[in-house]
Amino acid sequence: MTRSFLTDAASRRTILKSAGLLGAAAIGAPMIVRKAFATSGELNLFSWGDYIYPEMIEGFEKSTGIKVNLATYGTNDEVFNTIRASGGAGYDVINPSVTRTPQYVEFDLLQPIDEAKVNIDKIIPSIYESSKSLGGESAGKRFNLPFNWGTESLCFDKTAVKMGYGEASYGTLWQPEFAGKVTCRANSIMTGIGLYLDASGKVPSGRMVDTYKDEASLRRVYDEIVKFALENKASVGQFWTNAQETEAAFKQNGCVIGQIWDGPGMRMMTEEPDRFAYLAAKEGAITWLDGIALPKNAENLEQAYAWINWYYTPENAAIHVMKSGYNSCTADADKFAGDVYAKNFAAAYPDDAIANLWWWPPEETALANIRNEYRDKLLAS
The missing domain is CATH 3.40.190.10 (Periplasmic binding protein-like II)
Structure with missing residues (x-):
């Protein structure tokens, strides 16, 4: 059975506390400070229908100057078939489930992610590590980074x-x-x-x-x-x-x-x-664990990495959490997600539900x- 990054945890807050203690030492990747873009082109984003909200787009565009063009899908099959039909062109960032990554790699539809350009230390360390065996890595290359789980x-x-x-x-x-x-x-x-x-x-x-x-x-x-x-x-x-x-x-x-x-x-x-x-x-x-991937023929790569790092900021990821009801893979996002999210999470996963x-x-x-x-x-x- 695939090892779960939550197997021995009592709650999400316990997970995040442990992740914070591990910190950058567990990941070893440098933090990349992105400059704001005055006039920085566009980002073509293809995501699930209830993942990206106007508040997220507005915040990203305001902080980077990058215009977001959003298209949405409702199933993993839909995004896979779309990217396969285009040969990995047309979009800069997609959010397929991490466990579906092998199918994209089989048809050469994704490009490896340059992790030196990503604030890896902002991802919950246990999730980052487990995502490798769940499909995020292939032949030593990273093709899908953790986005959220639910x-x-x-x-x-x-x-x-x-x-x-x-x-x-x-x-x-x-x-x-x-x-x-x-x-x-x-x-x-x-x-x-x-x-x-x-x-x-x-x-x-x-x-x-x-x-x-x-x-x-x-x-x-x-x-x-x-x-x-x-x-x-x-x-x-x-x-x-x-x-x-x-x-x-x-x-x-x-x-x-x-x-x-x-x-x-x-x-x-x-x-x-x-x-x-x-x-x-x-x-x-x-x-499930959904990710952030770059189609093989994505054209706006600098903008794509800007989006990834914007999301790997807890205050920004918290917008996604509060609006969607899902759980972010950005460390400490839950601290900014409010009491309602914490209450709902505790009600949905009582006792040994997380371990199970x-x-x-x-x-x-x-x-x-x-x-x-x-x-x-x-x-x-």
Whole structure:
């Protein structure tokens, strides 16, 4: 299993405190002080739909003079296919999941990052180190730096669903009383089902790690997962593909429980704390690490590095945290993110939830394609 940088931590604040003690000595990279650009051209940024906010763009443009052109996507497949179609051209910075980096490297779509130009000591040291084995490095070269991390787990309307940590399970989604009122994403709901079937002893999978070993292991487990998913498909009121659809499922389309990203869940908790809760499932919240990468034919490299270092400033990264509900990989960003963020984080990951996180492993293209076959089967049936 891929080693988690949070495995032995009790809380995010503990992680950050430890990171601060390690400091620059753990990283060894010099701090690069970027000069402000008076008239410094443009940055073509391609990011997730709920990652970059007007306040971030305004702050960056004001401090650097660089104009940001933002385009957004909703899935890892969307950004990968776009960059592959263009041969790594058209954008200067993208935010793919770190575990997807091997697929970009396989098709020669990224350029190595010059870490001498990056304030590496501003990244949480444990995350920086773990991101290497999660896919951020290949053949000794860095292709993807940590941007943020978050989870996919259970969100529910507290007026309709009553449950606490330790009882909340991915299996809860399929209880008869929630029929037609569940929202989920087609590919990752099968991971949640797999974790539930493994924990209940019905379909052992080594906590789903077996499905990342080889095709035979993947198909053995996924044949049972998709069977379960199809038998319970009528429970799904809405499949979601992006954060906006997730919130609409709860607020407009009658869903009361779902497996969703923490960002939308945290935002709904903030807006309506008496109604919504986001909570780690007892099988382990499904956890991802998204990164910062440079497409092979990016044209505005100086501007790209300026953006990276702007984000690796805790006050700036905190804007992303407060607006998105996700967790930054910039050290000390949480100190500037406010009490609401701290309260939501503690509520979502109580007790041993952090130690029990389930991390997406790196994945070969061939296995990713097979997993997509099962996703398509679920959607088409």
